[in-house]
Amino acid sequence: MEERPLSDISYYRFIDEEKLMGSRCKKCGQLYAPPRHFCFECHRSEMEWHKMKGEGELAAFTCIFIGPSFMGEQGYNRKNPYCTGVVKLEEGPRVVARIEGVDAGNPDTIKVGTPLEVEFLRRGEGEETVTSLAFRPRSG
Amino acid sequence: MPEKRELGRGVAIVGAGMSKFGMFEDKDSKDLFAEAFKEMLSSVDKGIDPERIEAMWIGNFSNDFFVHQAHWGPIISDLLGLAPRAATRTEGACAASTLAFRDGVMAIASGLYDVVLVGGVEEMSKCTTEEVTEGLALATSPYEGAAAFTFPGVFGALATAYFDKYGATREDLMNITIKSHNNAPLNPKAQFNKTIADLMQAKIKKAEERGKPVPSWGSEKEALGDPRFNPPVAWPMFLYDCCPISDGASCMLLVAEDMAGEFTDKPIYMAGMGQGSGRALHASPSLTSFEANKHAAAEAYAMSGLEPKDIQFSEVHDCFSIAELIHIEDLGFFKPGEGYKAVAEGATKLDGPMPINTSGGLKCKGHPVGATGVAQMFEVWKQLREEAGERQIPGRDLRVGGAQNLGGTGGTCTFTILERR
Numbered sequence: 001m002e003e004r005p006l007s008d009i010s011y012y013r014f015i016d017e018e019k020l021m022g023s024r025c026k027k028c029g030q031l032y033a034p035p036r037h038f039c040f041e042c043h044r045s046e047m048e049w050h051k052m053k054g055e056g057e058l059a060a061f062t063c064i065f066i067g068p069s070f071m072g073e074q075g076y077n078r079k080n081p082y083c084t085g086v087v088k089l090e091e092g093p094r095v096v097a098r099i100e101g102v103d104a105g106n107p108d109t110i111k112v113g114t115p116l117e118v119e120f121l122r123r124g125e126g127e128e129t130v131t132s133l134a135f136r137p138r139s140g
Numbered sequence: 141m142p143e144k145r146e147l148g149r150g151v152a153i154v155g156a157g158m159s160k161f162g163m164f165e166d167k168d169s170k171d172l173f174a175e176a177f178k179e180m181l182s183s184v185d186k187g188i189d190p191e192r193i194e195a196m197w198i199g200n201f202s203n204d205f206f207v208h209q210a211h212w213g214p215i216i217s218d219l220l221g222l223a224p225r226a227a228t229r230t231e232g233a234c235a236a237s238t239l240a241f242r243d244g245v246m247a248i249a250s251g252l253y254d255v256v257l258v259g260g261v262e263e264m265s266k267c268t269t270e271e272v273t274e275g276l277a278l279a280t281s282p283y284e285g286a287a288a289f290t291f292p293g294v295f296g297a298l299a300t301a302y303f304d305k306y307g308a309t310r311e312d313l314m315n316i317t318i319k320s321h322n323n324a325p326l327n328p329k330a331q332f333n334k335t336i337a338d339l340m341q342a343k344i345k346k347a348e349e350r351g352k353p354v355p356s357w358g359s360e361k362e363a364l365g366d367p368r369f370n371p372p373v374a375w376p377m378f379l380y381d382c383c384p385i386s387d388g389a390s391c392m393l394l395v396a397e398d399m400a401g402e403f404t405d406k407p408i409y410m411a412g413m414g415q416g417s418g419r420a421l422h423a424s425p426s427l428t429s430f431e432a433n434k435h436a437a438a439e440a441y442a443m444s445g446l447e448p449k450d451i452q453f454s455e456v457h458d459c460f461s462i463a464e465l466i467h468i469e470d471l472g473f474f475k476p477g478e479g480y481k482a483v484a485e486g487a488t489k490l491d492g493p494m495p496i497n498t499s500g501g502l503k504c505k506g507h508p509v510g511a512t513g514v515a516q517m518f519e520v521w522k523q524l525r526e527e528a529g530e531r532q533i534p535g536r537d538l539r540v541g542g543a544q545n546l547g548g549t550g551g552t553c554t555f556t557i558l559e560r561r
């Protein structure tokens with residue numbers, strides 16, 4: 001069992017290690033991703049890490065034509081938009097993540113309800129590597 | 141439902157003012173607030189000696205990073221010649237000044253003060269669009285930023301969920317934009333004063349003058365569907381789904397209800413108010429509703445003893461077109477999934493059965509974020525006093541109006557019900 005503190009910092013470090021981790025309430029079993037300190041259902045704080053399978057479906061999305069500067073630096077702009085969205089995981093919780101493998105320039109082709117699987121986006125090299133959580137349409 | 145809560149004593153609005161909203165190179169936050177304050181003073185029918193103001197609450201979201209100046213409470217009290225009275229800045233993203241209003245109401249209701257000033261100010265236009273976009277993104281949740289959501293992007297995502305669930309389309313959102321643009325030219329304080337039809341004609345004329353191909357739009361919706369007229373920002377939010385960058389200020393004079401007659405024979409009463417908080421986008425119980433809205437509305441209805449059907453008109457926080465649609469459902473004016481149909485039938489037009497955003501809304505009136513909440517109530521005050529001029533809701537005995545304000549992406553929502561007795 002993972003011993004790391006239940007925190008956003010740990011959540012993003014797990015993503016760097018290509019793991020999508022949430023938390024499970026030891027009292028009532030409710031699952032959360034990203035992890036929470038306190039259970040929304042029973043208000044206890046006895047949580048443990050829970051690895052998510054990384055499968056789900058698209059619950060909502062947007063294709064962004066005017067993005068933040070860090071996306072501009074990666075080559076995204078009005079002519080080359082990107083998709084990001086809300087993914088409902090098979091286990092129940094939703095997460096926000098980049099959506100890859102869809103045609104962001106033709107948003108009409110992207111459908112809520114599309115089955116998705118997790119993908120970890122890596123950019124940069126060595127110490128500079130940044131990993132982002134993403135999902136893409138499920139292959140099979 | 142929350143139980144009915146009554147204030148320790150009632151609160152009346154006896155004066156209100158707002159600056160013109162827009163982008164002003166040669167006016168700063170102090171100038172804008174001074175403009176609103178002067179109008180407020182002159183709106184008090186029987187006059188007010190400013191010395192009687194005992195304390196003030198000023199909403200402001202972003203001046204810290206947009207003009208690199210924080211701590212706006214004392215700056216405003218000094219500006220108005222009201223130091224050393226207590227002056228507190230409130231922050232609730234785009235709902236900052238409704239929080240100022242609420243603090244003022246609670247201070248009077250508690251018996252601490254009898255006469256207070258509440259308001260808000262924001263100065264955004266001296267930054268680049270990129271700086272404003274990144275500044276506003278500070279009011280989303282940290283998770284959304286990491287997933288490269290922008291502010292319009294969060295609302296775009298809500299729109300795709302709404303479309304999927306209820307079968308609405310972009311055309312339904314265009315009805316909201318067209319309606320707001322029809323109201324705005326009737327509001328002299330509004331940032332934009334042209335209808336979509338006016339804007340189309342202007343583009344056509346420009347193309348003719350320059351010998352360029354003349355657009356052949358057959359309707360407002362055809363123009364709004366043309367990316368040259370209305371480019372995408374965060375699909376399905378296009379330029380005309382988004383409110384502008386604005387500067388402006390607003391304020392109101394609140395007094396204990398039993399003192400209102402000293403100031404005016406036409407006071408407007410605070411009938412009910414509520415505030416809720418919301419979770420990050422991914423954790424929201426619904427992607428087609430704001431839970432904070434429902435909580436705020438339930439509190440306001442419980443306090444006032446009123447129901448959605450009693451609200452005759454309302455300002456709602458249309459930072460993006462989809463937000464207006466969600467709000468009118470969350471507040472109970474229309475059933476979930478029915479709002480877009482009512483809008484298409486004209487229910488929310490100025491002369492419809494449930495006028496929404498008679499001011500032109502944030503879309504056209506402008507959205508200087510910290511000033512918006514009290515500016516919404518300014519519109520309700522004007523309508524209830526039958527002083528709204530050309531945009532006065534026609535043929536109705538107006539008694540009860542609402543103002544719904546949203547901060548961030550739904551992290552803070554408020555609903556306030558004002559009435560004329």
Ligand SMILES: [Zn+2]
Nearest residue numbers: 025028039042
């Ligand atoms: Zn629990």
